[in-house]
Amino acid sequence: MYTNAVQPPPKQRNDSSKQTHPSGDQRFKILDATLKRHQYQQDALIEVLHKAQDLFGYLENDVLLYVAHSLKLPPSRVYGVVTFYHLFTLAPKGLHRCVVCTGTACYVKGSPALLSAVEQLSHLHPGKTSPDGQLSLMTARCLGACGIAPAVVFDGTVCGHQTPELVGDRIQAWLHPTAEVT
Amino acid sequence: MMDLAELEAIAQQEHQRETDTQIRCCVAAGCLSSNALAVKAGLEQAVSEAGLSEQVQVRGVGCMRLCCQGPLVQIDRSQKDAVLYEAVKPDDTASIVASLKGDTASAQRGDLSHPFFAGQRSIVLENSGKIDPERIEAYIAASGYQALYHALRELRPSEVVDTITRSGLRGRGGAGYPTGVKWATVAKSKSDCKFVICNADEGDPGAFMDRSVLESDPHRVLEGMAIAAYAIGAQQGYIYVRAEYPLAIQRLELAIRQAQRMGLLGSQIFDSPFDFRIDIRIGAGAYVCGEETALMASIEGKRGTPSPRPPYPDERGLWGCPTLINNVETFANIAPIIRNGADWFASIGTEKSKGTKVFALAGKIVNTGLIEVPMGTSLRQIVEAMGGSVPDGGEAKAVQTGGPSGGCIPASEFDTPVDYESLTALGSMMGSGGMIVMDQKTNMVDVARYFMEFCMDESCGKCIPCRAGTVQLYQLLSKIREGQASQGDLALMEELCDVVKYTSLCGLGQSAPNPVLSTLKYFRQEYLALLSE
Numbered sequence: 001m002y003t004n005a006v007q008p009p010p011k012q013r014n015d016s017s018k019q020t021h022p023s024g025d026q027r028f029k030i031l032d033a034t035l036k037r038h039q040y041q042q043d044a045l046i047e048v049l050h051k052a053q054d055l056f057g058y059l060e061n062d063v064l065l066y067v068a069h070s071l072k073l074p075p076s077r078v079y080g081v082v083t084f085y086h087l088f089t090l091a092p093k094g095l096h097r098c099v100v101c102t103g104t105a106c107y108v109k110g111s112p113a114l115l116s117a118v119e120q121l122s123h124l125h126p127g128k129t130s131p132d133g134q135l136s137l138m139t140a141r142c143l144g145a146c147g148i149a150p151a152v153v154f155d156g157t158v159c160g161h162q163t164p165e166l167v168g169d170r171i172q173a174w175l176h177p178t179a180e181v182t
Numbered sequence: 183m184m185d186l187a188e189l190e191a192i193a194q195q196e197h198q199r200e201t202d203t204q205i206r207c208c209v210a211a212g213c214l215s216s217n218a219l220a221v222k223a224g225l226e227q228a229v230s231e232a233g234l235s236e237q238v239q240v241r242g243v244g245c246m247r248l249c250c251q252g253p254l255v256q257i258d259r260s261q262k263d264a265v266l267y268e269a270v271k272p273d274d275t276a277s278i279v280a281s282l283k284g285d286t287a288s289a290q291r292g293d294l295s296h297p298f299f300a301g302q303r304s305i306v307l308e309n310s311g312k313i314d315p316e317r318i319e320a321y322i323a324a325s326g327y328q329a330l331y332h333a334l335r336e337l338r339p340s341e342v343v344d345t346i347t348r349s350g351l352r353g354r355g356g357a358g359y360p361t362g363v364k365w366a367t368v369a370k371s372k373s374d375c376k377f378v379i380c381n382a383d384e385g386d387p388g389a390f391m392d393r394s395v396l397e398s399d400p401h402r403v404l405e406g407m408a409i410a411a412y413a414i415g416a417q418q419g420y421i422y423v424r425a426e427y428p429l430a431i432q433r434l435e436l437a438i439r440q441a442q443r444m445g446l447l448g449s450q451i452f453d454s455p456f457d458f459r460i461d462i463r464i465g466a467g468a469y470v471c472g473e474e475t476a477l478m479a480s481i482e483g484k485r486g487t488p489s490p491r492p493p494y495p496d497e498r499g500l501w502g503c504p505t506l507i508n509n510v511e512t513f514a515n516i517a518p519i520i521r522n523g524a525d526w527f528a529s530i531g532t533e534k535s536k537g538t539k540v541f542a543l544a545g546k547i548v549n550t551g552l553i554e555v556p557m558g559t560s561l562r563q564i565v566e567a568m569g570g571s572v573p574d575g576g577e578a579k580a581v582q583t584g585g586p587s588g589g590c591i592p593a594s595e596f597d598t599p600v601d602y603e604s605l606t607a608l609g610s611m612m613g614s615g616g617m618i619v620m621d622q623k624t625n626m627v628d629v630a631r632y633f634m635e636f637c638m639d640e641s642c643g644k645c646i647p648c649r650a651g652t653v654q655l656y657q658l659l660s661k662i663r664e665g666q667a668s669q670g671d672l673a674l675m676e677e678l679c680d681v682v683k684y685t686s687l688c689g690l691g692q693s694a695p696n697p698v699l700s701t702l703k704y705f706r707q708e709y710l711a712l713l714s715e
Binding site: 042043044046047049050077080081084085086087088102103105107108140142143144145146147149151157158160 | 250468484550620640
């Protein structure tokens with residue numbers, strides 16, 4: 001009953017956007033395989049969205065409409081779920097990702113200083129990406145790595161016992177890649 | 183077809199694989215981020231270079247508890263004392279292997295007789311740090327899946343429920359509801375579809391026990407779930423894990439595949455009419471999904487907002503079917519109880535809180551890591567003897583238990599035995615088991631504000647007291663912290679705490695004021711010192 005709610009993306013998008021029509025983009029095929037594995041069950045929505053974000057990096061409207069259409073769910077329901085959960089993102093992420101853990105153990109051991117060091121260097125607030133797309137700054141509720149607090153995740157690698165200096169060096173190298181050579 | 187003889191054959195084979203000397207290297211998340219994989223590779227290489235491959239085995243194992251000193255490596259030799267090495271670097275590996283021949287290793291030695299290790303009593307973590315979590319054979323060799331066999335072939339479902347009830351096991355997720363009573367309720371309800379859910383959405387900041395159990399001994403959780411499913415008559419189980427725990431997810435997926443291949447999950451387990459399947463559902467970063475009704479909504483693919491109870495999940499849960507929800511640690515206790523009997527379990531702990539509890543000890547403390555102690559152990563024993571107190575001669579000021587739902591217990595109350603009732607009486611709670619030590623430098627108003635910010639961000643927005651109340655409380659706390667609040671603001675804050683506590687829909691809102699109330703109770707002077715006038 002909701003199939004009509006999904007319009008094919010306008011033609012001109014093909015030119016401006018990297019993403020082509022669903023049938024042309026290989027990533028949709030992989031997404032289709034995931035949908036099929038879950039037998040197009042509506043309760044698999046979160047699983048499917050995880051996969052979609054893995055594939056596309058973020059959840060663009062086209063992708064959301066495609067998922068809604070495939071699972072026969074109203075787009076509002078899909079959008080509602082995406083915006084409810086912190087891990088789903090509607091905007092592209094930067095090339096490098098810095099996640100500062102703000103769990104209690106890290107907090108007690110000085111994560112606020114780490115966060116403000118990154119904020120000062122990058123001029124970013126948590127959840128934002130730099131305009132040149134180099135860096136995204138995020139915070140995590142708790143990585144469960146309390147034994148090595150304070151912890152920061154640089155591009156998916158958890159690093160423990162961090163200090164503002166250590167974090168600063170890393171961020172500098174990312175923000176000014178040429179300086180890294182010297 | 184899998185049966186007891188087959189299980190024993192696998193165990194036998196696994197024991198035969200074991201060499202006289204075993205080098206165990208921790209490969210749980212904490213040590214992995216301190217480069218444990220390189221250490222393990224280095225050890226393997228050093229062993230083969232020394233020509234010791236026949237006598238010495240290097241194994242990757244789960245959490246060895248002392249996370250702050252990772253990567254940890256332990257050497258076990260028959261008829262010799264075990265040796266622990268801490269903070270091992272890949273460069274140390276050659277000298278560790280050389281030490282087997284009598285040389286001195288360059289790596290830092292750990293003290294296994296320290297109360298941190300000696301004071302522990304392992305039930306949930308009995309295999310953690312000992313077996314390879316990625317090999318089902320290793321779990322079977324440690325008596326794994328025998329409890330499931332015993333339950334399926336020798337006990338009626340009602341007898342299983344009865345054993346759990348008599349053991350006195352209470353939910354390890356925080357509230358401490360008697361597990362046997364919960365099981366009995368679901369078992370009694372007449373329905374063709376029932377579900378078992380394992381709550382592995384360990385969202386409390388500062389708690390990492392469940393992550394460690396899943397990473398170190400995933401089969402134990404699967405076995406506990408299967409026994410529960412048999413007892414209540416369910417055929418489908420779900421494990422709801424946080425997406426923040428990729429290694430736990432990976433090991434669980436592997437464990438489920440292995441168990442299915444061996445016929446320990448799936449159809450007609452152990453040649454009985456019992457079928458049971460387990461699927462993993464991955465969270466997407468919402469703290470409120472640790473609340474059971476919100477968790478079920480999330481499994482159904484919806485926004486994770488809680489619903490009013492009753493009806494409780496044991497009557498109407500997942501897709502309207504009776505559902506049993508227990509926490510990871512609760513399920514991890516099931517197999518040992520079935521194996522060793524209810525009386526054995528009931529003999530450990532205090533009168534009302536039986537067994538052991540795993541705590542994640544962190545914060546301003548020397549020995550950070552996992553501890554498992556009998557219920558009733560005093561906080562002083564945990565913080566001072568086992569944890570080794572605050573580093574650099576500092577003094578502990580308080581311990582925060584129970585995460586954002588719990589409270590701060592001042593040093594003056596450290597002689598309190600740790601059990602459900604005593605912690606609640608102090609205005610905190612057992613919670614899932616995070617224990618954060620704070621020293622004199624920690625400002626308690628800051629701590630209260632930190633937790634309120636957490637609850638404010640994580641409030642799902644469904645009910646007004648929580649949605650609006652947490653924001654107002656946060657603003658009042660900020661005002662106090664900035665020295666701009668009056669006595670009236672403090673009174674207003676206390677009143678608002680009361681409203682939020684008694685009128686919120688779910689546990690998140692109902693317990694959100696706890697950190698404020700407990701810090702006000704024990705550290706009121708810190709608030710008063712910040713008031714203007």
